[in-house]
Every structure is written in structure tokens, then in C-alpha cells.
Amino acid sequence: MVSYIVFLLVIAGIYALLAQSLCLAWGVTGLVNLGLAGFFAIGAYASATVVKWGGAPVPLGLLAALAAGAIAGFVVCVSTLRLRDDYLAIVTLGFAEAVRVVASNEIWLTGGTDGISGIPAGLPRDWGQGFHLASLAAVSAVVGAVWLALRRLVASPWGRALRAVREDQVVAAVAGKRVTRLKAEAFAISAAIAALAGALYGHYTSYIAPEIFQPLVTIYVFLAVTAGGNGRPTGATVGAYLLIAFLEATRFAAEVVPGVSALQAAALREMAVGVALILLLRFRQRGIFPELNQKAPA
Amino acid sequence: MTITRRIVLAGSAGALAMPNVVRAQGETFRVGALNPVTGAGSPYGSGMQRMIGAAVEAINAAGGANGRRIELFSEDSQTSPQAAVLAAKKLIEVNRVRAILGTWSSGVSLAVMPLTNDADILLMHTSGAPALSTPPVNAKSLGFRFQATNDRFGRAFAEIAAREGFRRPATMAFNNASGIGNTDGFRRAWAAKGNQNGEHVVYEPNQPSYRAELLRVLNTRPDVIVMGSFLPDTTIILREWFQTGTPMKWIIPGWAANPQLVQALGPAVTQGIIAVESVSNEGAPAFAAFDAAHRRAMGNQPGTANAYAAMTWDMANTLALAIEQAKSFETAAINAAIRQVANPPGEAVATFAEGKAAIAAGRKVNYEGASSVLDFDQFGDVTPDFGAYFIEQGQFNRRYVVKI
Numbered sequence: 029m030v031s032y033i034v035f036l037l038v039i040a041g042i043y044a045l046l047a048q049s050l051c052l053a054w055g056v057t058g059l060v061n062l063g064l065a066g067f068f069a070i071g072a073y074a075s076a077t078v079v080k081w082g083g084a085p086v087p088l089g090l091l092a093a094l095a096a097g098a099i100a101g102f103v104v105c106v107s108t109l110r111l112r113d114d115y116l117a118i119v120t121l122g123f124a125e126a127v128r129v130v131a132s133n134e135i136w137l138t139g140g141t142d143g144i145s146g147i148p149a150g151l152p153r154d155w156g157q158g159f160h161l162a163s164l165a166a167v168s169a170v171v172g173a174v175w176l177a178l179r180r181l182v183a184s185p186w187g188r189a190l191r192a193v194r195e196d197q198v199v200a201a202v203a204g205k206r207v208t209r210l211k212a213e214a215f216a217i218s219a220a221i222a223a224l225a226g227a228l229y230g231h232y233t234s235y236i237a238p239e240i241f242q243p244l245v246t247i248y249v250f251l252a253v254t255a256g257g258n259g260r261p262t263g264a265t266v267g268a269y270l271l272i273a274f275l276e277a278t279r280f281a282a283e284v285v286p287g288v289s290a291l292q293a294a295a296l297r298e299m300a301v302g303v304a305l306i307l308l309l310r311f312r313q314r315g316i317f318p319e320l321n322q323k324a325p326a
Numbered sequence: 327m328t329i330t331r332r333i334v335l336a337g338s339a340g341a342l343a344m345p346n347v348v349r350a351q352g353e354t355f356r357v358g359a360l361n362p363v364t365g366a367g368s369p370y371g372s373g374m375q376r377m378i379g380a381a382v383e384a385i386n387a388a389g390g391a392n393g394r395r396i397e398l399f400s401e402d403s404q405t406s407p408q409a410a411v412l413a414a415k416k417l418i419e420v421n422r423v424r425a426i427l428g429t430w431s432s433g434v435s436l437a438v439m440p441l442t443n444d445a446d447i448l449l450m451h452t453s454g455a456p457a458l459s460t461p462p463v464n465a466k467s468l469g470f471r472f473q474a475t476n477d478r479f480g481r482a483f484a485e486i487a488a489r490e491g492f493r494r495p496a497t498m499a500f501n502n503a504s505g506i507g508n509t510d511g512f513r514r515a516w517a518a519k520g521n522q523n524g525e526h527v528v529y530e531p532n533q534p535s536y537r538a539e540l541l542r543v544l545n546t547r548p549d550v551i552v553m554g555s556f557l558p559d560t561t562i563i564l565r566e567w568f569q570t571g572t573p574m575k576w577i578i579p580g581w582a583a584n585p586q587l588v589q590a591l592g593p594a595v596t597q598g599i600i601a602v603e604s605v606s607n608e609g610a611p612a613f614a615a616f617d618a619a620h621r622r623a624m625g626n627q628p629g630t631a632n633a634y635a636a637m638t639w640d641m642a643n644t645l646a647l648a649i650e651q652a653k654s655f656e657t658a659a660i661n662a663a664i665r666q667v668a669n670p671p672g673e674a675v676a677t678f679a680e681g682k683a684a685i686a687a688g689r690k691v692n693y694e695g696a697s698s699v700l701d702f703d704q705f706g707d708v709t710p711d712f713g714a715y716f717i718e719q720g721q722f723n724r725r726y727v728v729k730i
Contacts, residue, residue: 029419029420030419031419032415032416032418032419032420035412035415035419036412036415039412129530132501132502132530133501133528140503140506141432141433141501141502141503141506142432142436142455142457142503143433143436145436145440145457145462145463146462146463153444156444233411233437233440234440235407235436235437235440237407237433237436237437239406239407239431239433239502240406240407240408240433240437242406242408244406245408275412276412276416279401279413279416289372290361290363290371290372290375290376290400290402291363291364291368291372293363293402294363294364294402294404
């Protein structure tokens with residue numbers, strides 16, 4: 029039981045990173061990123077290929093993931109500048125699908141639909157429980173570091189400018205903020221965080237394949253961020269842990285419902301997720317940790 | 327009554343103690359069923375899970391394996407590696423299962439096997455990816471594949487195509503390890519016979535129409551199309567092909583070209599299709615037992631409707647026989663006993679009860695399964711023969727058997 033919970037905490041930590049990524053792009057800056065799974069995949073593949081095929085140490089792989097995510101994020105964001113805002117959402121959705129299709133067809137690089145198995149973790153796997161605890165410590169440390177950094181960023185003048193862009197970019201531009209640059213910066217940082225999450229996922233579970241990076245991942249993260257409060261890194265982080273706890277709880281809840289088939293139990297779980305979202309949006313529109321108004325400096 | 331902290335503590339302590347009470351009433355051997363109840367594998371997953379349950383019932387009715395009842399815990403893999411990993415972890419850590427049965431897609435099996443290896447338990451799967459046979463994935467040799475590898479299916483396709491006198495085959499594959507494994511195996515074997523391969527199209531899953539891919543293949547005027555496909559996409563592709571009116575021959579794996587396909591499309595569309603299936607001993611007594619159980623559990627659907635359910639039925643039986651043979655509940659001993667009870671030589675047995683009696687009498691048994699004769703090679707792969715079934719007026723007629 030303990031190692032199951034440790035495992036869940038690691039996975040939840042990875043979701044927390046994704047949620048923080050979305051918090052920065054969507055919650056703070058208002059850039060709807062429906063392609064989170066794509067950036068997640070890019071990071072996973074960047075790190076896995078560098079470490080597995082290139083023989084580089086894992087920290088270098090994580091750096092490669094950050095770089096690959098930032099570059100991809102920058103390119104995606106800049107390529108939509110001439111379009112209206114809504115198009116970013118569509119482009120990112122297409123981007124994630126493109127990443128998945130490339131990953132399943134460029135077999136020389138990604139192993140195709142077989143994926144890449146036996147990715148080194150940087151920690152010895154034969155430690156047993158020790159390996160999982162060490163991974164938990166590492167992932168939690170990263171989550172904590174990103175959380176602190178995001179809090180600082182969001183509270184900084186730069187973060188204030190991002191919120192100004194979110195509320196009304198024309199006003200922000202009139203006030204002398206360089207809207208395009210702010211958006212590109214925020215989106216690239218956000219993509220890099222998602223990529224880092226992907227890299228950690230690959231190294232921890234030792235296996236990645238295109239079918240892991242389904243749009244469902246993106247939807248779950250949106251759910252987590254909505255639940256936690258999308259404008260605050262704390263909200264996003266807590267939301268991610270709650271999401272994993274909730275999803276796993278439905279597994280046990282479905283077991284105790286008497287007289288349902290496996291198919292009905294699966295449907296019940298999906299319904300529970302839907303009902304939870306509706307209830308949340310009805311009673312807690314702004315999430316568990318709603319964004320606070322910042323007082324203007326005196 | 328107010329709920330004090332003391333009452334909560336007492337209650338939780340009681341809840342924690344519960345499993346021990348249950349255990350005291352009789353030790354069981356815990357087995358996990360991890361099947362694609364939802365997602366791309368959903369046409370097969372429910373049946374797979376129910377047939378594991380049905381086999382376990384039969385085993386327990388025969389007195390259990392080595393004196394212990396088998397206790398089954400079921401989870402949905404959602405045909406997604408990520409969801410499957412969480413479910414597998416729960417089965418391993420919370421339910422403490424000693425084997426996981428019935429993962430379906432290669433991605434799921436590849437993702438789950440590191441966990442089963444870590445926990446030192448068996449994984450019995452129906453996936454086709456060749457990587458599942460060898461290290462690093464199967465480093466501990468705890469993985470058993472109840473399905474012929476897709477490469478072997480492909481080789482059987484090539485034998486059949488040659489025998490039917492086809493000259494210019496084209497291939498279409500569902501983009502996953504299994505689909506591509508089929509067509510790649512075919513193309514390799516076909517080239518090895520000194521033949522020319524035709525157009526090869528890989529299509530993405532979950533499309534409402536495959537017309538573009540289909541036309542690309544039809545435009546090259548092949549005389550046969552060899553498929554690496556599943557039921558939902560095959561149904562769409564054949565319907566769209568029939569609408570074009572082009573005469574064409576098809577060679578399709580048996581899990582896609584099955585009675586459900588005929589039911590969906592009618593005998594006119596499916597006339598002359600060659601379905602290739604590992605010889606699932608349809609005349610064999612194990613298949614009769616499986617078929618009867620399948621009809622009972624699945625609302626009178628025949629066992630031929632779900633080739634994977636026959637495999638999961640065999641998994642439970644093989645595992646239980648291996649436990650009986652090993653006289654042990656240790657993974658290493660069970661693992662070693664699997665080949666003893668499944669491979670020749672030995673007295674051919676069709677059910678767990680029969681096998682148990684033979685083992686008790688000190689005879690060596692050879693379980694001949696419902697899905698195939700189930701003989702495992704050193705990689706834990708089955709090496710079945712393949713039957714060429716021609717669909718004629720909606721009936722599946724086996725014309726001959728191919729050995730590779």
C-alpha cells in the first residue's frame with residue numbers, strides 16, 4: 029500500500045508540473061494551450077533519446093527537455109502571432125496531434141508505436157522501495173522549486189504585466205507593455221515546464237510511447253487547474269494532487285458498488301469525473317484557491 | 327452518538343485488521359485481470375475479463391490450485407499505457423496479486439512489464455510487439471505471450487498468399503505495434519520468397535473514414551490486400567471498398583475478420599475473404615469448454631467472436647495448472663512449471679480439472695488450449711499453426727493449415 033501511494037505521489041507530482049505549466053500560460057497569461065500533451069511528449073522524447081541513444085547523463089537529458097520544450101513553445105506561440113487569439117488554441121491542439129503522429133512514424137528516432145523502453149532513471153532501479161522514495165524526493169523537489177519560482181514570477185512586475193495582457197492586451201500595449209514578447213516568454217517557459225514533466229515521467233516509468241500522450245492528458249490537467257484555481261501556482265499544484273487522488277478514489281469506489289459489470293464500473297468512473305467537474309463549476313467557479321486581487325503599491 | 331477521535335481510531339484499526347480476518351479464513355492465490363474494458367480494445371476487453379472470471383470459477387470449483395482458491399481482482403486498462411500503469415500498480419501493491427493476466431495492446435504490455443518485473447510476478451499478455459520477448463523488457467523471462475507474435479502472423483500470411491497464387495500484394499496496417507508487425511512480417515517473408523512487395527499504407531487509428539488510404543492502395547491495382555488491422559477499422563475499410571465496386575481479395579487476421587464482421591457487413595461483402603487465425607483448436611475439447619462458458623457469460627455469443635477471450639481463458643488455466651504442478655506459490659517455481667504443463671510431451675488435457683487429476687496421478691500433462699495448442703518457446707511465446715479460413719456465404723471454412 030505504501031509503495032502504491034508513493035507511486036501515486038510521483039505521478040501526481042508530474043501532473044502538478046503540467047498544471048503549473050498550464051497555470052502560467054492559461055491562468056496568468058490567458059493563452060489557451062490545448063497542446064499540453066504535445067509539449068509533455070517533446071520533453072519525454074528529448075530526454076529519453078539523449079539519455080538512451082546518446083548515452084548522456086540524466087540531468088543533461090532534463091536540460092535537453094527544457095530546451096526542446098522552450099524552443100517548441102516559442103515557435104508555436106510566434107507562429108500564431110498574426111492570428112486572432114483563439115487560433116492559438118487550435119494550433120496547439122493540432123501541434124499535439126502532429127507530435128504524436130511524428131512520434132509514431134519516425135521510427136529511427138522514436139521507436140515508432142513500440143516506443144522507447146528501458147529508459148535509464150539516473151537512480152538504480154534495483155533499490156526497490158528506495159528507488160521510488162528517491163524518485164518521489166526528486167520529483168517533489170522539482171515541483172517545489174517550480175512552484176516557488178512561479179510564485180515569484182507571478183508576483184513580480186513581469187507577472188503583473190502578464191495579467192494585464194490576459195485582461196486586455198490593447199490596454200497593456202497602450203501602457204507600454206510589449207505584448208508579443210511577454211506572451212512568447214510566458215508560453216516558452218510554460219512549455220519548458222511541461223517538457224520537464226515529460227522527461228521526468230519517462231525516466232521514472234522507464235517507458236514512453238506515442239499513445240501515452242493522448243489529448244486526455246491535457247483535459248485532465250485543465251480539470252486539475254480549474255479545480256485548484258487557474259491563476260495561482262498553489263491552486264494548480266494542489267489541484268493536480270487532488271485530481272490524481274480523485275481519479276484513484278473512483279477506482280476503489282467503483283469496486284464497492286454492487287452488481288455492476290466491468291464496463292458499467294468504467295462508465296461510473298467517467299460519470300464521477302463529469303459530475304465532480306459540474307459541481308465544482310457550480311459551487312467553486314474560481315477554484316479552491318481563487319486568484320487574489322493584488323493591491324496597487326502605495 | 328458523537329464521533330470522537332477514539333471511535334474513528336477504533337474503526338480504522340478494525341478496517342485495517344479486516345484483510346487479516348479474511349486471510350485467516352483461508353489463504354488464496356491472488357490474480358489480477360487487467361483488460362481493455364474501455365478504449366480501443368473495448369470490443370474484446372469485457373469478454374476477456376469475464377472469461378478470466380469464468381475460468382477462475384471453474385478452477386475454484388475443482389478445488390483450487392495446489393489447495394488454494396484463486397482470488398481475482400479486475401481492473402480496466404482503458405487501452406492506455408498511462409492508465410494501465412496506475413491500475414497495475416494498484417493490483418500489485420494494494421491487492422497484492424501474484425500474476426497479471428490479459429493486457430492487450432502492446433503499448434500497455436510494454437508499460438506494465440517493468441512493474442511486474444519489479445514486483446517479481448508473472449505477466450500474461452496478448453500483445454504482438456516483438457520487444458516483449460527479449461531483454462530489456464522481458465529481462466526476467468516473466469512475460470508470457472498467448473498470442474502468436476505479429477511477425478509470425480505475417481509469415482503465415484505470406485505462405486497463404488503464395489499458395490493462393492497472388493502476385494502483387496499490397497498491405498494496409500493500423501498504426502500500432504501489432505498492426506505494423508503483421509504487415510512487416512508479411513513483407514519480409516514475401517521478399518524472402520523472391521517476390522516484389524506492393525504499396526504499403528499505414529493508417530492512423532480512430533478515423534471515421536479510410537477512403538484516402540484505401541484509394542491509394544487500390545490505385546496501384548494489387549491482386550490482394552493484406553491487412554494488419556482490428557475489427558472497427560476493418561469494418562469501415564471493407565464497407566468503403568465494397569462501395570467502390572473494385573474486385574479485390576483480402577487476407578485479414580482472424581481477430582478482425584470474425585463472425586462479428588460478417589454480421590456487420592453481410593455475406594456479400596465478406597465473400598471470399600481469407601481470415602488467418604492461429605489454429606484455435608476449434609475441434610478441441612478445450613475450445614468446447616471455453617465456448618460453453620463464453621455463451622453462458624456473454625449472452626449466448628459464440629466463443630469464436632472473441633479470440634482474445636480464448637487466450638485469457640487459457641491464461642487462467644495455464645497459471646492454475648502451473649501452480650498445481652509446482653506445488654508452490656513462488657513465482658520462480660510457477661514460472662518454471664508453465665512450460666512443463668503447457669508443452670509436449672505429456673497427456674493432452676483440456677481443462678484444469680482434468681489436468682489436476684492427471685498431475686495428482688503423477689502424469690506429465692500438456693494443456694492444449696482453446697486459443698491454440700499453447701506451446702511456449704524459450705522467449706515465452708506460443709508457436710501455433712495457422713489456419714486459412716475462407717468466408718463463404720457468411721461461414722468460416724477452414725481450407726488448410728499453414729505451419730511456419
